[in-house]
Structures are given as C-alpha cells and as structure tokens.
Amino acid sequence: MPETVLFKSESVRSREEIAEYLHSVADSLAAGGEVTLSSATESVAIDPPERAEFEVKVEREGHPDNPEKSIELEIEWHEGAEGDADGDLRIE
Known part of the structure; x- marks a missing residue:
C-alpha cells in the first residue's frame, strides 16, 4: 500500500526552538491521549498506543565535499494495535 503523508512541516529553526518543539511533543506523549501537530497551514491529531516501535537514525548523505547529516x-505503530517494542536506547 502506498504511503500517505498526513502532515509535513519543514523549516529552519535554532537548536533551542527545536528542543522546545521536541519537549512539547514528549510532554504530550507522556500525558497520554492525542498528540496534535500543527503548522500555519495544516494540523493532525494522532493517538499513539502505550507501546510503539521507536527508531533513531543518524545519516550522512550527499556529495563527499559537502555532506549533509540528519537525525x-x-x-x-499499526492503527488499532498495541506495540511490543524492546531495546536498549539511551541519550548520553
């Protein structure tokens, strides 16, 4: 089945602004219930299950003289299903 993008936002932000946004998402996740993501032109509410698969990836791509890195x-998660993800992930 093809991928359907429900929400996308891309902008240049300071490290502090990015951290504030991630904190807001994390607080919403911790509180349970729906998480609403909004931009100037669109909005989507999602309701992740109590357990879900969490992936962290760091990439380097592009030309070797001017590579781009990303996190x-x-x-x-599958809609209507509870996840059963395990793994040892830490931020140091």
Missing part, C-alpha cells in the same frame, strides 16, 4: 526520530 531521524520515528515512532511507528
């Missing part, structure tokens, strides 16, 4: 944080 991707992904939470994935």
Whole structure:
C-alpha cells in the first residue's frame, strides 16, 4: 500500500526552538491521549498506543565535499494495535 503523508512541516529553526518543539511533543506523549501537530497551514491529531516501535537514525548523505547529516526520530505503530517494542536506547 502506498504511503500517505498526513502532515509535513519543514523549516529552519535554532537548536533551542527545536528542543522546545521536541519537549512539547514528549510532554504530550507522556500525558497520554492525542498528540496534535500543527503548522500555519495544516494540523493532525494522532493517538499513539502505550507501546510503539521507536527508531533513531543518524545519516550522512550527499556529495563527499559537502555532506549533509540528519537525525531521524520515528515512532511507528499499526492503527488499532498495541506495540511490543524492546531495546536498549539511551541519550548520553
């Protein structure tokens, strides 16, 4: 089945602004219930299950003389199902 993008936002932000946004998402996740993501033109509410798959990926891509690095944080679950993800993930 093809992927359907429900929400996308891309902008240049300071490290502090990015951290504030991630804190807001984390607080919403910790509180349980729906998490609402909004931009100037769109909004989506999601309701992740109590347990879900969490992926962290750091990539380097592009031309070797000017590579681009990225950090991707992904939470994935099947709608209507509880996840059973395990793993040892730490931020140091």
